[in-house]
Amino acid sequence: MKSESGLINFIQNYPHPATIKEADTGKYIIANRSLAQEAGIQNYEDITGLTVRDLPFAQSDGGLQQAKRLAELDYLTCEKKSLTSDRFVFFESGNGEVQFDEVIKLPVLGHSGNILGVVAYQRNLTSTLSLNQVYDLYRRFYAAPEAIKRVLAYLGITQCFMTQPTEAPFRILLAKSQSYTNKEIGRLLGISHRTVDYQFSALRNRVVDGDVHRVLTTIKRRDA
Numbered sequence: 001m002k003s004e005s006g007l008i009n010f011i012q013n014y015p016h017p018a019t020i021k022e023a024d025t026g027k028y029i030i031a032n033r034s035l036a037q038e039a040g041i042q043n044y045e046d047i048t049g050l051t052v053r054d055l056p057f058a059q060s061d062g063g064l065q066q067a068k069r070l071a072e073l074d075y076l077t078c079e080k081k082s083l084t085s086d087r088f089v090f091f092e093s094g095n096g097e098v099q100f101d102e103v104i105k106l107p108v109l110g111h112s113g114n115i116l117g118v119v120a121y122q123r124n125l126t127s128t129l130s131l132n133q134v135y136d137l138y139r140r141f142y143a144a145p146e147a148i149k150r151v152l153a154y155l156g157i158t159q160c161f162m163t164q165p166t167e168a169p170f171r172i173l174l175a176k177s178q179s180y181t182n183k184e185i186g187r188l189l190g191i192s193h194r195t196v197d198y199q200f201s202a203l204r205n206r207v208v209d210g211d212v213h214r215v216l217t218t219i220k221r222r223d224a
Helices: 002-013 033-039 061-080 131-139 144-155 167-177 182-189 193-206 212-223
Strands: 018-022 028-031 084-091 098-109 115-124
Touching: 002 018, 002 028, 002 115, 018 033, 061 084, 061 098, 061 115, 098 131, 131 144, 131 167, 144 167, 144 212, 167 182, 167 193, 167 212, 182 193, 193 212
Parallel strands: none
Antiparallel strands: 018 028, 018 115, 084 098, 098 115
């Protein structure tokens, strides 16, 4: 009973999505508030009895494919009777944020070795990506202006700009913050290093007091 109580407590208090499912039906037995927020469901207790394909995100073509991958991971966990994991891009319906997560699944075994259920929890790996990769995640779901707006907020530098930058100089800013040279940025973005220098210089007109160095410093501190 103590082990069951400890597992339930872990699921409910884990800061990222975590669940316990029935092994044979794939129905959720326990889910936490973080999963409800990601799924766009107001009350996390309403997830009980649903499957991953019943969640709102799975109602789109892309979401359905992702739900199938998650269900396949459940099957593999039960088949192997051991830990399995995979990496996914998740769109949080509740707030529109985008994350790159590792999903880890573990079987719950009975005394005779039979599978009682599957425990799943997620680890947020977004911070392990380059900032241009983070921007690319948002571009999967948003047009460039909204994606830039959200990444500015993610980095805590919205207030540094009088007007929002456009895509090309914004990508250059992100690469500059990670100490790429102009030539490296040019190769990364498929433009000349002179164009990189021109675009970056033009960016100053959008920055408060033209202080691009302060913007770069803020990004580096946040990303450290």
